[in-house]
Amino acid sequence: MVTNTEKFSLDFLMGGVAAIISKSSAAPMERVKLLLQNQGEMIKRGQLKTPYRGVGECFRRILREEGLLSFWRGNQANVIRYFPTQAFNFAFKGYFKSIFGRSKEKDGYIKWFAGNVASGSAAGATTSLFLYHLDYARTRLGTDAKDCHVNGQRQFKGILDVYRKTLSSDGIVGLYRGFGASIVGITLYRGLYFGIYDTMKPIVLVGPFEGNFFASFLLGWSVTTVSGICAYPFDTVRRRMMMTSGQPFKYRNSIHAFREITCLEGFATLFRGLGANMLLGVAGAGVLAGYDQLHRITYKHTYRSPHLSVGKVKRKNIKHPEISHFLMGGVAAIISKSSAAPMERVKLLLQNQGEMIKRGQLKTPYRALDPERGRLLSFWRGNQANVIRYFPTQAFNFAFKGYFKSIFGRSKEKDGYIKWFAGNVASGSAAGATTSLFLYHLDYARTRLGTDAKDCHVNGQRQFKGILDVYRKTLSSDGIVGLYRGFGASIVGITLYRGLYFGIYDTMKPIVLVGPFEGNFFASFLLGWSVTTVSGICAYPFDTVRRRMMMTSGQPFKYRNSIHAFREITCLEGFATLFRGLGANMLLGVAGAGVLAGYDQLHRITYKHTYRSPHLSVGK
Secondary structure, three states, rough: OOOOOHHHHHHHHHHHHHHHHHHHHHHHHHHHHHHHHHHHHHHHHOEEEEEEEHHHHHHHHHHHHHOOOOEEHHHHHHHHHHHHHHHHHHHHHHHHHHHOOHHHHHHHHHHHHHHHHHHHHHHHHHHHHHHHHHHHHHHHHHHOOOOOHHEOOOOOHHHHHHHHHHHHEEEEEEEEEHHHHHHHHHHHHHHHHHHHHHHHHHOOOHHEEEEEEEHHHHHHHHHHHHHHHHHHHHHOOOOOOHOOOOEEEEEEHHHHHHHHHHHHEEEEEEEEEEHHHHHHHHHHHHHHHHHHHHHHHEEEEEOOOOOOOHHHHOOOOOOOOOEEEEEEEHHHHHHHHOOOOOHHHHHHHHHHHHHHHHOOOEEOOEEOOOOOOOEEOOOEEEHHHHHHHHHHHHHHHHHHHHHHHHHHOOEOOEHHHHHHHHHHHHHHHHHHHHHHHHHHHHHHHHHHOEEEEEEOOOOOEEEEEEEEHHHHHHHOOOOOOOOOOHHHHHHHHHHHHHHHHHHHHHHHHHHOOOHHHEHHHHHHHHHHHHHHHHHHHHHHHHHHHHHHHEEEOOOEEEEEEHHHHHHHHHHHHHHEEEEEHHHHHHHHEEEEEEEHHHHHHHHHEEEEEEEEEEOOOOOO
16 A cells, blocks of 8 residues: 555656656747747847747857757756746646545546646646755746856856855845745646646556557647646746846846836737747656656556545555656656757747847847857757756656645546546646745746857856756845745746646546557657646746746846736836747747656556556545
8 A cells, every 4th residue: 555655756757757858848939938938128238139039040140159958047946946847747747646636437527627626726836836946046047148257257157156146145035036926927827737737647648548658748839738738827927937046136026027028029029939848848748647657667567647536546565655656747847848858948048038138248139040149059058947847847747646636636437527637737736836935046047048148248158057056146136035036926836837737638538548659658648748838828928928037037127027027028028028938938948848758658667557547536
């Protein structure tokens, strides 16, 4: 008999492993998304000379000006953040699933779905509370472009430098700038992320798709995309707030940031980098699918959603399944995120080019691919922070998702489809929020490194030398608050994203991944990519806000809060700015899908059984 503690530990480990693999793979797209999302803030601060015109041009400029490795700029913080984030998300989702979870058969479809969403949202919000500072570090590193500085040097030398400088300039508050928007976004994202996934999983991943990694991946990608789109405005707000740490101007709160962004840049600014974020959904899908596979491997059974009918399958006697969930989720996330690092950086640059231009960190906005402006390795700029962030993020996401699943989870048979789906979403949201709380600073470091372009500085040097330099300079200029700038928007975005991410994936998995698709990695991957794309689109505005807020750490101007950042961005740059970099983010969905599919495969191998979600009907 597997105890709740053991199940939590395995969920935590499997989620982290899946996240590390996925996030490292998607690091390039992640950085592109961050740059696109925060370019408005970078331009205001003189960190960006010209705005990025699109994902293609952003990729070309980074490659030409900074080299290939720059695409992994901030990936260290991202991986550090993502492992505990995803691990906590999955673990907390399982916990909240036990609270909000419903049976589709007993309670009906609506209550079942609602339980999935509630579990995902609660997990996402809870996770974000602990890991927001890691996301801040990742954002600052990801938006720290070399050409944005006079001497050609980056603002931050590394993740520790981000913490140091932020704490020095803004204090601990700088590390959590944009947290308000982050909570809203992460609640929405994780609620949809886990809610839709957990709801669709028993419906889609059956028959030939049962245990199929690629079917699980496709479901995860779809869920990630939907969740990301819904939560993206909140993500933009929080990241824009992050960018103000260490700057003279700071948004007062998330509402102020939202108003400033929309008024000055237009509402579309909130979705800047959304394309890159949708591509990043591959990473999210990879986490979901990877978690499922890891769960299947760990428990030695045919693949079924780890949240469904655990007691009905015979498992290998594992004393601490939570540790297994943590490791499997983390491994899947690292592989996926590293592969997508170039797209990750392009997304960051596109997302934050408005902020970079304002700060003089970017001379001209990115418009299209320009292969003559850098080296290929520059696409991995900030990937170290991203990988460091992504492993714990995904590991925590999966671990917390399982935990919250035990709270919010419902039975599709007993509670109905709606409650079952809601439970999946709630578990995902709670896991995402909880993970973000611990690891937000790593995301900040990743963002700053990813948006630290060479040509944004007078001497051609980057602002940051590495992840440690990001922490050092941020702590020095803004204090701990600088590392959490944009945390408010992040919580909202991650709750939305993770709720959809896990909710849709866990919901569609038992429906789609059945028959010939059962245990199929590619089927799981495609599902995960779809989920990641949907989740990413929904949460992208929040992601843009939080990253723009991250960019203000160490700067004179700071958004007062997520609302202020949202308002400033939309007013000055237009609403479309919130979705800048969305294309790159959609490509990044491949990494997310890889995490989902990879986790599923690792889960399947580990447990040696037909995959069933471990977060549903645990008591059986």
